[in-house]
Amino acid sequence: MTAEATAPEATAAGPSTAAAAPPSDLLPTATGRRAARVVGRYARERPGLAVAALAVSIASAAAGLIAPAVLGALVDAVAEGGSIGGFLLALAGAALLAALLTGLAAVAVSRLGETLLARVREAVVARVLHLHTATLDRVRPGDLLSRVGDDVARVSESVTTGLPEVINAALAVLLTLLGLGVLDWRLAVAGLLALPAYVLALRWYLPRSAPMYARERLVVAERADGLLGAVQGAETIRAYARSGPHAAEVARRSAVARDVGVGVFRLYTDFGWRMNRSEFVGLAAVLGIGFLLVRGGGATVGEVTTAALLFHRLFGPLGTLLFSFDEVQAAGAALVRLVGVVDLPDTEVPAQRPDGSHRPAVELRGIGHAYGDGPPVLADVDLRLAPGERVALVGASGAGKTTLAAVLAGALDPTAGEVLVDGVPAAGLPGRGLRDVVALVSQEVHVFAGTLADDLRLARPDATDDDVEAALRLVGARWVAALPGGTATLVGEGGTALTPAQAQQVALARLVLADPPIAVLDEATAEAGSSGARELEEGAFAATAGRTTLVVAHRLTQAVRADRVVVLHAGRVVEEGTHADLVAAGGRYATLWTAWRGR
Numbered sequence: 001m002t003a004e005a006t007a008p009e010a011t012a013a014g015p016s017t018a019a020a021a022p023p024s025d026l027l028p029t030a031t032g033r034r035a036a037r038v039v040g041r042y043a044r045e046r047p048g049l050a051v052a053a054l055a056v057s058i059a060s061a062a063a064g065l066i067a068p069a070v071l072g073a074l075v076d077a078v079a080e081g082g083s084i085g086g087f088l089l090a091l092a093g094a095a096l097l098a099a100l101l102t103g104l105a106a107v108a109v110s111r112l113g114e115t116l117l118a119r120v121r122e123a124v125v126a127r128v129l130h131l132h133t134a135t136l137d138r139v140r141p142g143d144l145l146s147r148v149g150d151d152v153a154r155v156s157e158s159v160t161t162g163l164p165e166v167i168n169a170a171l172a173v174l175l176t177l178l179g180l181g182v183l184d185w186r187l188a189v190a191g192l193l194a195l196p197a198y199v200l201a202l203r204w205y206l207p208r209s210a211p212m213y214a215r216e217r218l219v220v221a222e223r224a225d226g227l228l229g230a231v232q233g234a235e236t237i238r239a240y241a242r243s244g245p246h247a248a249e250v251a252r253r254s255a256v257a258r259d260v261g262v263g264v265f266r267l268y269t270d271f272g273w274r275m276n277r278s279e280f281v282g283l284a285a286v287l288g289i290g291f292l293l294v295r296g297g298g299a300t301v302g303e304v305t306t307a308a309l310l311f312h313r314l315f316g317p318l319g320t321l322l323f324s325f326d327e328v329q330a331a332g333a334a335l336v337r338l339v340g341v342v343d344l345p346d347t348e349v350p351a352q353r354p355d356g357s358h359r360p361a362v363e364l365r366g367i368g369h370a371y372g373d374g375p376p377v378l379a380d381v382d383l384r385l386a387p388g389e390r391v392a393l394v395g396a397s398g399a400g401k402t403t404l405a406a407v408l409a410g411a412l413d414p415t416a417g418e419v420l421v422d423g424v425p426a427a428g429l430p431g432r433g434l435r436d437v438v439a440l441v442s443q444e445v446h447v448f449a450g451t452l453a454d455d456l457r458l459a460r461p462d463a464t465d466d467d468v469e470a471a472l473r474l475v476g477a478r479w480v481a482a483l484p485g486g487t488a489t490l491v492g493e494g495g496t497a498l499t500p501a502q503a504q505q506v507a508l509a510r511l512v513l514a515d516p517p518i519a520v521l522d523e524a525t526a527e528a529g530s531s532g533a534r535e536l537e538e539g540a541f542a543a544t545a546g547r548t549t550l551v552v553a554h555r556l557t558q559a560v561r562a563d564r565v566v567v568l569h570a571g572r573v574v575e576e577g578t579h580a581d582l583v584a585a586g587g588r589y590a591t592l593w594t595a596w597r598g599r
């Protein structure tokens with residue numbers, strides 16, 4: 001049990017409602033409406049960008065209506081023998097304006113999309129970082145990974161490529177229909193006659209496309225698998241004279257992939273001609289009704305021309321919308337899974353930074369724990385830490401030290417017993433309970449990509465540069481002075497790599513900044529007896545001074561300086577006392593101490 005729970009940090013709270021109940025080993029999935037509300041809320045955080053994106057998209061769609069209107073007027077002008085020079089100029093201007101606005105709209109929409117996606121991603125990561133260990137143990141790792149990986153990638157792809165096109169197309173369709181209606185409602189109704197044909201085309205295509213594309217991905221993967229296997233095992237295949245059957249198998253898989261590929265293409269073209277049929281129905285209706293209107297004097301030839309051009313203009317955007325249907329659906333499915341994570345219950349979210357000036361008493365009462373259906377690893381543990389007391393937990397590997405430390409830190413719910421802070425059971429503590437008053441520095445410390453200062457500010461976002469530097473000084477992180485940019489140096493992935501001992505010091509400095517009244521240390525990084533170990537121990541001592549502290553003593557020098565030592569054996573407390581008392585008593589601790597000194 002080595003999860004690291006850093007000190008509390010502020011995260012936006014999100015309601016836990018409206019998420020569909022998942023199977024117990026899956027994280028929840030939000031409803032579509034809930035996802036839209038969350039994205040809407042993020043959009044309202046950037047009102048300027050959201051309004052600009054919408055306005056420029058509408059303007060771009062509206063600009064596309066100018067050319068058909070000018071062409072219609074040009075037809076009437078020609079019929080009446082007028083000049084067309086002005087119209088040609090207007091056409092050129094309209095084309096320029098439309099091109100400019102379309103470009104601007106694409107930039108604005110994708111920037112808005114990227115901003116919203118970044119917000120969703122931040123919220124997901126913040127929530128994942130604060131997931132309770134019990135939740136992490138319960139859910140399938142693949143589910144969590146695919147959400148922060150695949151789902152984010154899918155939404156991101158659709159935001160950068162598909163979304164601007166889809167929004168532009170939807171607005172173009174809406175405004176063009178509106179334009180048709182304003183021009184002449186009868187011509188608009190004629191255009192709408194194409195609607196049933198479009199619906200039929202879509203109802204034919206959708207049920208066929210998803211399984212077909214899934215099958216295509218499968219057979220392509222099988223073909224790659226077969227080829228790779230044959231190439232990697234070429235020597236063995238030759239040695240056993242099995243080239244013939246293997247080549248035949250590769251050929252068979254390739255043939256299947258080819259046939260499915262052709263099938264996909266056929267499906268696509270079949271859908272294409274169904275779309276063309278719908279367009280034909282609509283255009284024929286507009287021209288037919290237009291002919292009747294012109295003959296009856298109800299419309300000019302120019303107006304009918306404009307109507308026909310407007311209707312023709314719908315083909316492109318409608319095609320974009322229909323062909324992106326799958327992609328939009330897939331991105332939507334990924335988004336509701338992400339919002340499901342954002343909406344995890346806010347008991348996971350820190351309330352406020354604890355006040356380090358108060359030193360509470362901590363009591364573990366009748367603690368028992370078993371991982372899943374495994375044997376008990378802790379049994380009936382009673383342990384009391386007086387306010388400000390430093391207790392060292394000692395025991396052989398596997399005795400249950402890390403498990404007990406995690407229980408005290410609130411990172412693991414015990415299967416029996418309870419933890420009390422100043423006499424209040426953990427369940428009755430405000431906010432996130434134990435996790436708001438205890439900071440755990442565990443064996444695995446993650447250094448986040450970014451500057452060193454930002455990494456430390458995870459523990460206290462409002463920490464000044466001076467606070468950050470003072471915390472690092474207190475824990476003895478002298479190596480910071482040698483970094484090229486000091487605390488502004490990039491560390492973690494893509495930056496300067498920190499040694500495990502340096503990462504531990506960063507975690508200790510985070511603890512200093514978070515200033516929790518209770519600290520739990522469970523680090524086993526430094527080699528016993530090394531100068532690194534001494535430095536770390538000094539740092540840990542300074543960082544926890546004045547706090548009620550439990551130290552898992554991986555090196556017995558850590559126990560020597562503690563106020564009290566507790567020996568754990570096979571999940572039970574077997575000895576308790578000061579280092580001197582226990583050595584004098586000649587029991588299990590004394591044996592451990594003798595062995596340690598004789599290393």
Ligand SMILES: Nc1ncnc2c1ncn2[C@@H]1O[C@H](COP(=O)(O)OP(=O)(O)OP(=O)(O)O)[C@@H](O)[C@H]1O
Nearest residue numbers: 001371374377395396397398399400401402403404
């Ligand atoms: N996540 C887990 N799932 C199942 N069993 C676990 C898990 N974590 C620890 N255990 C088991 O629980 C027992 C106690 O482990 P724990 O890590 O608490 O001991 P420890 O005293 O801290 O040991 P060490 O000093 O080696 O870290 C061990 O038998 C270990 O194998």
